Amino acid sequence: MIAPLLERASRRASQADATLKTDETTTLEVANGEIAAASTATSQGINLRVIADGRMGVAGAVGGPPEELLDRAISSAALGEPTVLSLPVAAPLPAVATHVPRASAASIAELAALCHLIRDRLAAEHAELALTLERSVGSVRVANSRGVDASYDVSLVSLSVSASRIRDGRRISMQARLSGADLPTLAEMEHLVAAVRQRLAWAERSAEAAPGRQRVLFLPDAVAALLLPVEQALSGKTALQSHSPVTLQRGSRAYSKLISITDDPLVDGRPGSRPIDDEAVPSRLLTLVREGVVEGLIYDLETASRVGAAPTGHGRRSTFGKPQPMYSNLMLEAGDASWDDLLLAVGDGLVLERLSGIGPGNVLGGTFASAAPLAWRVSGGEIVGLAPELTVAGNAHDLLNRVLAVGRDALWVGSRSAPPIVVDGVSVF
Amino acid sequence: MAEREGLKDLLAEALRAARADHTEIRLDRTWATAIAFRGSRLEGATTACEIGGRVRCLNRGKGWGVASFTGVENVPAMVLQAHELSLAVPVQTPISLADIPVRSEDHITDLDGDVRGVTLAEKRDLIERLNQEMLGSDRRIVDTHVSYEDAVTERWVATSAGVMLYDISPTVRMAAAAVASEEGFLERAFESWAARGGWRSVLSADPPFRIAARRAVALLAAPRPKAGVYPVVLDPRCIGALVHQAIGHLSEADTLAERPDLNERMRTGRRVASDLVTIGDDGSASGLTGSLHFDDEGTPTQNTLLVQHGVLIGRLHTRATAGREGTRPTGNARAASFRHVPEARLTNTYVANGRGTPEELIRGIRYGLYCCDAMGGDLDHDGFTLRTGHTQIIRDGQLTELARPVVLAGDLAETLQRVDAVAGDFRWNQLGTACARGASGRIPVCEGAPHVRIDGLQVGGETA
Numbered sequence: 017m018i019a020p021l022l023e024r025a026s027r028r029a030s031q032a033d034a035t036l037k038t039d040e041t042t043t044l045e046v047a048n049g050e051i052a053a054a055s056t057a058t059s060q061g062i063n064l065r066v067i068a069d070g071r072m073g074v075a076g077a078v079g080g081p082p083e084e085l086l087d088r089a090i091s092s093a094a095l096g097e098p099t100v101l102s103l104p105v106a107a108p109l110p111a112v113a114t115h116v117p118r119a120s121a122a123s124i125a126e127l128a129a130l131c132h133l134i135r136d137r138l139a140a141e142h143a144e145l146a147l148t149l150e151r152s153v154g155s156v157r158v159a160n161s162r163g164v165d166a167s168y169d170v171s172l173v174s175l176s177v178s179a180s181r182i183r184d185g186r187r188i189s190m191q192a193r194l195s196g197a198d199l200p201t202l203a204e205m206e207h208l209v210a211a212v213r214q215r216l217a218w219a220e221r222s223a224e225a226a227p228g229r230q231r232v233l234f235l236p237d238a239v240a241a242l243l244l245p246v247e248q249a250l251s252g253k254t255a256l257q258s259h260s261p262v263t264l265q266r267g268s269r270a271y272s273k274l275i276s277i278t279d280d281p282l283v284d285g286r287p288g289s290r291p292i293d294d295e296a297v298p299s300r301l302l303t304l305v306r307e308g309v310v311e312g313l314i315y316d317l318e319t320a321s322r323v324g325a326a327p328t329g330h331g332r333r334s335t336f337g338k339p340q341p342m343y344s345n346l347m348l349e350a351g352d353a354s355w356d357d358l359l360l361a362v363g364d365g366l367v368l369e370r371l372s373g374i375g376p377g378n379v380l381g382g383t384f385a386s387a388a389p390l391a392w393r394v395s396g397g398e399i400v401g402l403a404p405e406l407t408v409a410g411n412a413h414d415l416l417n418r419v420l421a422v423g424r425d426a427l428w429v430g431s432r433s434a435p436p437i438v439v440d441g442v443s444v445f
Numbered sequence: 446m447a448e449r450e451g452l453k454d455l456l457a458e459a460l461r462a463a464r465a466d467h468t469e470i471r472l473d474r475t476w477a478t479a480i481a482f483r484g485s486r487l488e489g490a491t492t493a494c495e496i497g498g499r500v501r502c503l504n505r506g507k508g509w510g511v512a513s514f515t516g517v518e519n520v521p522a523m524v525l526q527a528h529e530l531s532l533a534v535p536v537q538t539p540i541s542l543a544d545i546p547v548r549s550e551d552h553i554t555d556l557d558g559d560v561r562g563v564t565l566a567e568k569r570d571l572i573e574r575l576n577q578e579m580l581g582s583d584r585r586i587v588d589t590h591v592s593y594e595d596a597v598t599e600r601w602v603a604t605s606a607g608v609m610l611y612d613i614s615p616t617v618r619m620a621a622a623a624v625a626s627e628e629g630f631l632e633r634a635f636e637s638w639a640a641r642g643g644w645r646s647v648l649s650a651d652p653p654f655r656i657a658a659r660r661a662v663a664l665l666a667a668p669r670p671k672a673g674v675y676p677v678v679l680d681p682r683c684i685g686a687l688v689h690q691a692i693g694h695l696s697e698a699d700t701l702a703e704r705p706d707l708n709e710r711m712r713t714g715r716r717v718a719s720d721l722v723t724i725g726d727d728g729s730a731s732g733l734t735g736s737l738h739f740d741d742e743g744t745p746t747q748n749t750l751l752v753q754h755g756v757l758i759g760r761l762h763t764r765a766t767a768g769r770e771g772t773r774p775t776g777n778a779r780a781a782s783f784r785h786v787p788e789a790r791l792t793n794t795y796v797a798n799g800r801g802t803p804e805e806l807i808r809g810i811r812y813g814l815y816c817c818d819a820m821g822g823d824l825d826h827d828g829f830t831l832r833t834g835h836t837q838i839i840r841d842g843q844l845t846e847l848a849r850p851v852v853l854a855g856d857l858a859e860t861l862q863r864v865d866a867v868a869g870d871f872r873w874n875q876l877g878t879a880c881a882r883g884a885s886g887r888i889p890v891c892e893g894a895p896h897v898r899i900d901g902l903q904v905g906g907e908t909a
Binding site for chain 2: 048
């Protein structure tokens, strides 16, 4: 379907490219101890881009005939901004695992067994349990009028658990997730169960609030929230469009020396893994921040051509709309601190599980005042109990300059990998 | 017309072959345009076409089987797949569906100047003019984000019991953010406008984008209100968002079923607001962004009272939650698209009208805040936070200077009990607001209210 489309496009446009994405997602949900629904969702979407008379146009279609897609892309190009971008030519693709046959072949019964295993392992905790297992199987095909025609298969299994308890009239919820191209291993599931149990145990005792500026250990979920403004600032598109004073320049020291961030589409089997981006640029590892110094920004083809930078292979397309720069697997590098080291570095302060939403104000600016629905009080380097509901405020860019320690065990949260980190002088009230 | 009937025949045939105790099919066909400017640069102008559907099956002693798909080629196979998925999940707690009227109806809304017949260039020119007005209004306006979206959506809902419903309706939405800068400081202001209408509505609309630009500039010099507890007057947008958060979401019967800890708080007959406050949800109100003739399970929409004179009296139901509680479904089973499954969701949520003018509400306050608009909020176990769009300081009964946005925070159980005046200036906020939740996705909603006064609310000072 895609080759004839590009051939017809080539007659009316100087360049054209397209993605064809197919997906079948199976979802099982456990509520009140049993699977109450099983779903599948199949979809197929085409996104077409043309460059005609030096202007770019895009159009998308789901489930419909592709005939009028080209007409729509051409009329979009008639209005488009002038562009000088040239689409890539075919190049060898790096190897990366994006698909595991046994994950895509697993039956509903096998998937249900994984749900039941987690449910049964957590039954003794007497927590209210919500569990969702999702398995997607699909393919991505990227082709252009300059001879690229690449495709790869994808599988992704995500398991998320939420365990809630009511304590002193307060609802305490912990969440844990696993995701990867393969079915989760027993060891991974045991790890997830242990993490939920540990958090429930920490919540057995209550601790007093101690508002004020203090040291805070951000667990991976909370670190991921803290990285949101950084992600925005390190997007080439933001740098191009922004009037914000926090725009990060290459070569500038932005963060603590303990902070190194990469984007790696070539890690095997993670949600963002891919051999080629949606604009046919081969994938490669990109260092964004090395020991606090900004080394790279991510670009799609259009943004790169506008600023005169080399494309980094970060173009992502949905079915509708034009490509946008988007991270693949964003990784905050692990450090060398053990769990005990981290708690000692905190001394007297907090462990923070997650932040409920940075934003919706000025995300890029980094300033936030966010509810911390789950935090534990640390005293003398030990967790002493669950802290009351708090608000944590500060500026993410500033906090990442005040990092005291970085844990040695990074955890994947979707397509983000982060270790726990200890930050000094966090405002808590 | 022929296609509409043709797809009905296709659904009817697939349903005749269905083997499950209950089978329901929804089909959507959407045609949409999106145009966006960032500063003076056109970010994109695209159209999208989409057709797809979802089958849900339920069998005795089993759970839901759901199959969604794009295209319409495989509907019979999807009916079988959903049936088999249902059989694959035995349940201990039976799911029973409340009955709905079996009827066959077409709801053809006037397309109000069909947006599909207007060229992309015309749409671009209109939005570009609005954008240029903002950019040219003041040298301190350094950036804008302006978007235009339109859609024509057709929807079919049919069940194995004989329900066969069809509707077609247009929507249009325009939104703008203005960014002002001076001496390294940045301020933003937002405005949006939406209608269940077509190109004629767009041409007669005058979205308040220039006001957003003026406000962004004015905010550069605006003071931050001091944190504390004081009387506030909330404009219809602000109280609308607060009620959506604090009462609306907690009136969704499936949310309550998953949160037993909320049962006592949301018990029917409990007082949750002062007796000046009456709150409802009305999917049948005409022409609003949350309006529907029938919900995504085929239940007719209606006006449901949630709080009457401060006392909880109603909830929002799907067929399954109504079946469980032995009541009637309220027409609130909504799903963003065929990719989503229906949950009990809000439509057009309102605070009923009171008496008097907003000026009378303000006159009674020595020092307080007039809070306008809402830019998002959060709900936790006992409380809520709500970020206002902008505020004005009230001194000695008069509105005075513009102030920066604040975060309002309050206890769910107490805040609405402190409402001491409700004005008589009810209006629906046609803002194109969307509300996102779990499996049912991001759906268009609308809120309406008069001005409301609360005699003491925690004001958190400036936010970023």
